[in-house]
Amino acid sequence: MSELALLSVEGLSKSFGDLKAVQNVTFNVDSGKIVSIIGPNGAGKSTLLNLITRVLAPTKGKVSFINQDIISMKTKDLVKVGISRTFQSVRLFHVNEMNVLENILVGFHHQYNHRMLASCFRFGRTRKNEAEMLERAYEIMEMVGIRHFAQTPVKELAFGNQRLVELGRALAADPRLLILDEPAAGLNDVETEQFSKLIKKINQAGVSILLVEHHMGLVMDISDKIVVLNYGEKIAEGRPFEVQNNPAVIEAYLGKEAETAYVGN
Numbered sequence: 001m002s003e004l005a006l007l008s009v010e011g012l013s014k015s016f017g018d019l020k021a022v023q024n025v026t027f028n029v030d031s032g033k034i035v036s037i038i039g040p041n042g043a044g045k046s047t048l049l050n051l052i053t054r055v056l057a058p059t060k061g062k063v064s065f066i067n068q069d070i071i072s073m074k075t076k077d078l079v080k081v082g083i084s085r086t087f088q089s090v091r092l093f094h095v096n097e098m099n100v101l102e103n104i105l106v107g108f109h110h111q112y113n114h115r116m117l118a119s120c121f122r123f124g125r126t127r128k129n130e131a132e133m134l135e136r137a138y139e140i141m142e143m144v145g146i147r148h149f150a151q152t153p154v155k156e157l158a159f160g161n162q163r164l165v166e167l168g169r170a171l172a173a174d175p176r177l178l179i180l181d182e183p184a185a186g187l188n189d190v191e192t193e194q195f196s197k198l199i200k201k202i203n204q205a206g207v208s209i210l211l212v213e214h215h216m217g218l219v220m221d222i223s224d225k226i227v228v229l230n231y232g233e234k235i236a237e238g239r240p241f242e243v244q245n246n247p248a249v250i251e252a253y254l255g256k257e258a259e260t261a262y263v264g265n
């Protein structure tokens, strides 16, 4: 294991009946880095993220975070050790017209107690910790570019901005590792470009990032390292240009395209 490893995945496997969705996958996310997982449809990317974040239990293998075994932890407790994630489908709180600020405040829940959160919601009161929390919420909204929407109900926002609220809420947990599942899915070209800059900014602020993403331009632009899966197995790992020129990777993608073309015909 590398000395810098923040997240270490070792021999992780998951079978669904006879199907080996993830097979013996090993890789690290080193501290301060952006790592992307790519691969054709059905390669096992989502399953791998779900194993790491304990949404699914592995058939075998180890996952550690800062040298602590996290395989036996519950998903909701990962945030306490410094792992925060977003989901492929946006999950925000709309009840009672909850606005952007309130959604960001929910992200603080493991750091601050519920009474404090409740009083922030009801009175905007400014005892020391509450004031700190609000200040931090505004900093986060500023960083992800949604500060001007603070009082807007999230259900009134366009999809791209809802994604930013979700990202902001994940950041409110003050993670060391942020895990993103297809964060650019559904974004237009301009939004994708802005998103790419934002990811780099978050990373420069000291947050390591692990993401699954289909948008190759984005992946090649932001990744320090890319892990390539095919039929559940890791077939390549390296810097973007290394992976791009790897014959096994090219074959995996072309093979799938040929299959799809055939099925399509």
Ligand code: ADP
Residues within 6 Å of the ligand: 016, 019, 021, 039, 040, 041, 042, 043, 044, 045, 046, 047, 048
């Ligand atoms: P990717 O995210 O790379 O497209 P997935 O991780 O979603 O791939 O799926 C990997 C393989 O595992 C696919 O063949 C998929 O059909 C299968 N699979 C995923 N989840 C389940 C499940 N809950 N039960 C059975 N098979 C599953």
Ligand code: MG
Residues within 6 Å of the ligand: 045, 046, 047
């Ligand atoms: Mg998937």
